[in-house]
Amino acid sequence: MTEARPVRQRASLYMESRIDERLGLLPGEVRRVKTVMSSALTVTSPDTSLDNVLALMAAMNVPVMVVYEGRRLLGMITDRDIALTRRLGEWPGSTAIAEIMRRHVPCCSEDDLLAEAQALMRASELDWMPVLDRTGRLAGMLSIYASPA
Numbered sequence: 001m002t003e004a005r006p007v008r009q010r011a012s013l014y015m016e017s018r019i020d021e022r023l024g025l026l027p028g029e030v031r032r033v034k035t036v037m038s039s040a041l042t043v044t045s046p047d048t049s050l051d052n053v054l055a056l057m058a059a060m061n062v063p064v065m066v067v068y069e070g071r072r073l074l075g076m077i078t079d080r081d082i083a084l085t086r087r088l089g090e091w092p093g094s095t096a097i098a099e100i101m102r103r104h105v106p107c108c109s110e111d112d113l114l115a116e117a118q119a120l121m122r123a124s125e126l127d128w129m130p131v132l133d134r135t136g137r138l139a140g141m142l143s144i145y146a147s148p149a
Contacts, residue, residue, distance in 0.1 A: 033117050034110035037131045037140035043068045046075075046098035053097050054082060064128040064141060067101045073130060073138060075101040080127070107132050110139050117142055 042062045044053055046069055053065055057079060067074045077097055085091050085100050107130045108117040121129050121144045133139040 031113055031115075032110070033108055033112045033114055033131055033142055034139075036114060036146040037110060037142045038146075039140040041066060041138060041141060043138070044097060045069060046101070047096050049093060050082070050091055050095045050097060050100065051093035053077065054093075057082075065097075066130060066138060066141070067097060068138070071137070073105075073107070073132075074098070075103045076105050076128065076130065077101045078128060105130060108142065109134070114146070118144060118146075 042056065042060055042064070043066045044056065046067050057063070057065060063079045064076055065078075066076050075098075077100065081100065081102065091100055105126070106120055106124050108120065110131050110133055117129065121127070121142070127144050129142045129144075130138055131140040131142050
């Protein structure tokens with residue numbers, strides 16, 4: 001006769017370590033975007049002038065501005081983008097930021113894996129990427145240089 005024994009569930013620690021192993025992560029490495037993203041955001045509208053955006057970026061000491069209209073993410077602009085357009089002498093200071101912003105910016109979710117988000121940023125040649133929450137609203141910015149604390 002066989003004795004009936006309760007079946008023990010697998011520990012989540014075991015499953016967690018298997019997932020980490022499959023992803024190539026070391027124990028203790030950060031896995032999610034939300035742990036390293038910056039929630040301090042600077043947002044502007046698409047009709048803001050280039051001079052005003054430059055003044056805001058300098059006053060707030062930020063390298064990136066997210067361009068938003070209502071509840072819709074339109075794009076972003078970085079200090080690097082502005083420096084390149086100014087160096088080429090293409091745009092006067094009164095130009096609306098919508099003319100020179102990056103329009104097709106990939107986004108990630110705050111629950112995405114950090115390694116995957118950074119790989120997407122490298123493939124897209126971006127230093128900054130908007131992070132959306134579960135409802136699709138802007139939650140923060142991820143830097144390519146973000147590292148676990």
